[in-house]
Amino acid sequence: MSLSIAMLSPYSLGGAVAPATPATPVPSASSSAAAPQNDFAQTLASMAADAVSTIKAGESTAMAGMKGQASLQHVVQAVMQAEQTLHTVVAVRDKVVGAYLEISRMQI
Amino acid sequence: MSDPLLASINAAAHGLFAQSARMRVLSENIANAETTGKTPGADPYQRKIINFENVVDDANGVDMVEAGDISKDTAPFRTEYMPGHPAADDKGYVKLPNVDMTVELADMREASRGYTANTQVIKQARELVSMTIDLLRPSS
Numbered sequence: 001m002s003l004s005i006a007m008l009s010p011y012s013l014g015g016a017v018a019p020a021t022p023a024t025p026v027p028s029a030s031s032s033a034a035a036p037q038n039d040f041a042q043t044l045a046s047m048a049a050d051a052v053s054t055i056k057a058g059e060s061t062a063m064a065g066m067k068g069q070a071s072l073q074h075v076v077q078a079v080m081q082a083e084q085t086l087h088t089v090v091a092v093r094d095k096v097v098g099a100y101l102e103i104s105r106m107q108i
Numbered sequence: 109m110s111d112p113l114l115a116s117i118n119a120a121a122h123g124l125f126a127q128s129a130r131m132r133v134l135s136e137n138i139a140n141a142e143t144t145g146k147t148p149g150a151d152p153y154q155r156k157i158i159n160f161e162n163v164v165d166d167a168n169g170v171d172m173v174e175a176g177d178i179s180k181d182t183a184p185f186r187t188e189y190m191p192g193h194p195a196a197d198d199k200g201y202v203k204l205p206n207v208d209m210t211v212e213l214a215d216m217r218e219a220s221r222g223y224t225a226n227t228q229v230i231k232q233a234r235e236l237v238s239m240t241i242d243l244l245r246p247s248s
Contacts, residue, residue, distance in 0.1 A: 073121055073124040073125045074121070076121075077118070077121040080117070080230075080234065081114070084114075084237055084238075087238065087241050088241050091241050091242075091244040091245055092244065094244070094245065095244050098246070
């Protein structure tokens with residue numbers, strides 16, 4: 001899994017949240033950075049699925065290591081990768097929840 | 109996995125595995141340093157040599173190291189005069205393995221250094237990844 005932090009850019013967030021006037025031309029940065037049909041929610045979903053598969057791979061490698069079927073190095077690497085993926089997911093989740101809270105506090 | 113930091117962790121993990129395979133081979137050499145044959149004139153244990161190979165990870169284009177074939181050292185065996193030994197030939201000489209303890213110990217030190225270097229690479233890359241993730245956290 002790559003650390004695609006750039007997907008939290010305001011362009012992609014704006015593309016998902018504020019399509020009130022679809023006729024307005026999208027900023028060029030957004031159309032070049034992300035494919036038009038690949039919106040923010042989809043990006044998040046695919047990233048979450050990626051993270052879940054990484055963590056599952058870490059768990060299964062750890063199990064294989066307990067049974068003596070995987071080397072110590074492989075177990076440590078897989079578990080480390082799962083741990084880092086979890087940290088990334090937690091950080092991104094905090095950021096997204098913070099963004100929604102920020103929007104909900106906005107004066108109408 | 110296109111992230112360079114994660115790719116470097118992966119490459120270093122392959123290095124760890126290769127160095128541990130090297131450690132295994134040289135521990136076999138040390139353990140069998142005095143292993144002789146059983147029948148008269150039989151060959152003793154032959155020293156093993158491990159070869160490292162460069163393997164390119166197609167998905168990322170990263171050059172990984174992998175422990176390749178294990179070959180036998182073709183250096184001549186040592187001989188010692190032991191007429192009563194079961195492996196002694198008709199002149200009373202026994203062939204002993206071509207394992208040199210000094211070479212094996214130097215090789216072991218080298219494998220240990222390589223292993224340490226790879227763990228340091230992993231540690232450093234991990235720290236950089238953690239620092240990058242921490243950028244997302246609110247600074248308070």
